[in-house]
Amino acid sequence: MKQTIRQFALSLGIDDVGFAAVADYNSPRSPKIETISPDIKSIIVLVYKELSSCASADKDIAMSGRQALYDFARTTNYRVARYLESQYHANTFPVPPAQPFAMLKETGGAVGQVSLRHAAKAAGLGVFGRHNLIIHPRFGTRVLFSAVLTDLDLLSDPPLTDELCNDCNLCVEECPARALDEEGKTDVNKCFRTCQPYGLGGNIAFWKNVLAASPEEQKRMMGSVEYWRLYQSILVGNQYYCFNCLSVCPIGTET
Ligand code: B12
Numbered sequence: 001m002k003q004t005i006r007q008f009a010l011s012l013g014i015d016d017v018g019f020a021a022v023a024d025y026n027s028p029r030s031p032k033i034e035t036i037s038p039d040i041k042s043i044i045v046l047v048y049k050e051l052s053s054c055a056s057a058d059k060d061i062a063m064s065g066r067q068a069l070y071d072f073a074r075t076t077n078y079r080v081a082r083y084l085e086s087q088y089h090a091n092t093f094p095v096p097p098a099q100p101f102a103m104l105k106e107t108g109g110a111v112g113q114v115s116l117r118h119a120a121k122a123a124g125l126g127v128f129g130r131h132n133l134i135i136h137p138r139f140g141t142r143v144l145f146s147a148v149l150t151d152l153d154l155l156s157d158p159p160l161t162d163e164l165c166n167d168c169n170l171c172v173e174e175c176p177a178r179a180l181d182e183e184g185k186t187d188v189n190k191c192f193r194t195c196q197p198y199g200l201g202g203n204i205a206f207w208k209n210v211l212a213a214s215p216e217e218q219k220r221m222m223g224s225v226e227y228w229r230l231y232q233s234i235l236v237g238n239q240y241y242c243f244n245c246l247s248v249c250p251i252g253t254e255t
Contacts, residue, residue, distance in 0.1 A: 001088070002154055008083050009046060012076050015139060016047035018123025024156045027118035029111065031102070033149065036093055036113060042154035043147050044080065045116070045123040048073055048097075049255070050142035055247040063240055070237070073097040073146040081148045093149040095119075099238065109200065110188055116145040124157035129165035130172065131245040132186045137164065140252010141245075164251055171245040180245065195242040198233035206230055 002019055009017045020043045022033050033040050053065035074096060081092035101112040117134045120126055126134040129141060136143045137160060172180045177194035179187040193201055206226065210218055221227060233239040 001152070004087075005044065005080070005084070009044075009076070009080050012079055013072070014046045014076055015049045015143070016125060016136065018045045018047070018120065018125040018157045019043070019154045020045065020119055020122035020124075021154065021156045025114075025119055025122045027115035030115045030118070031111070031113055033114065036149060037091070037151075039091060039151040040093065040149045042150050042152055043095075043114070043119045043123065044084075044150065044154070045120050045125055045145055045147045046073065046076060046080065047120070047125055047136060047139070048144045048146070049139050050144055050246060054142065054243040059239075059241045062243055066240060066243075067237060069144055070097050073144070077146050077148055081150075084148065084150055084152065088152060091151045095147040095149060097144055097146040108188075110192065114147060114149070116147060119147055120145050121159070122156060124159050127160050127162065127164050129249070129251070130167060130169065130183065131180055131249065132184070133245065133249075135164040135249075135251055137162065138252070138254045140164075140254075141249035142247070142252060166251065168250060170248045170250065174244045174248045176242060176244065195240050196233075196238055197241055198230045198239050203230055203234070 006017045022041055022043065025033065025043060048069050050069065051065035054062050056062045077094035077096065081094050084090040084092050095112070095114045095116065103109045104111070117128070120134045121128065126136040126143070129135045131141065133141050134143070135141050177187070177190040179190040179194070192199060196202070210221055213221060229239070
């Protein structure tokens with residue numbers, strides 16, 4: 001069954017596929033998978049190679065490559081889930097590559113229902129590198145994931161044990177937020193503020209300033225580039241302005 005599902009997923013243009021039994025998924029800081037449905041037994045993790053545009057100095061172009069990947073992943077999540085439902089009468093629960101995820105006060109909103117990095121690791125698709133991202137054995141760091149959870153009982157693929165990070169430290173040095181200085185931990189607040197300057201934090205700060213400003217100043221602020229960028233960010237989804245830890249990594253040359 002795994003082979004048939006894998007072949008179907010690859011035929012859609014997905015770059016790689018891995019399987020993890022829920023018992024092998026270990027993400028201590030994530031919500032329990034049972035909260036989505038107590039019937040879930042397996043995670044099918046889908047891998048997408050990031051486009052080379054992620055290294056562009058033009059962050060709108062870099063982001064548009066990312067948006068194209070997100071759109072494709074949302075479609076393939078549906079196609080794989082629909083395949084499992086029609087072929088095997090399975091129940092399915094797609095996990096998106098990005099939003100939406102739970103907005104909880106305790107987590108500051110920044111925790112997905114399923115940690116795709118930990119799911120990818122459990123599915124034998126890669127190992128953590130110094131940047132706290134998963135490195136895929138063929139495609140390296142520049143991969144993203146989505147997943148389909150299912151009540152089908154599928155065995156985990158063999159875990160990868162190879163060390164893939166070469167400790168070059170480029171991701172640490174090129175992080176403008178210094179969010180990777182402490183090994184094994186991403187300083188989420190530092191990363192957030194820098195990679196999403198027009199995300200939730202930037203948005204709240206802008207409107208706080210508007211509320212405190214004089215009517216003339218408020219008019220000026222509505223005509224500012226900062227407001228236009230905030231508006232665009234809300235309109236088209238979260239806007240990343242930094243891809244450094246991905247794009248500087250020398251691991252993974254396969255296209
Ligand atoms: C919210 C979010 C963010 C937030 C906060 C992330 C967070 N909590 O760590 C912010 C905005 C900061 C962020 C930043 C980025 N993100 Co992000 N993010 C997510 C999202 C939606 C949820 C993350 C989550 O819930 N994590 C679970 C929590 C509980 O994780 P955690 O336990 O804190 O995990 C950390 C530690 O446990 C540690 N860790 C765990 N085990 C081990 C083992 C070893 C040996 C080591 C060293 C570390 C380690 O590593 C983790 C990172 O801090 C996921 C998609 C998803 N649903 O998973 C994408 C995701 C993690 N992001 C991704 C990417 C690419 C990025 C960015 C590069 C942004 C960009 N421009 O693309 C940066 C990278 C930052 C970095 N180097 O760590 C990819 C990662 C792909 C990959 N190859 O691994 C994901 C999986 C999205 C996807 N569809 O593929 N992200």
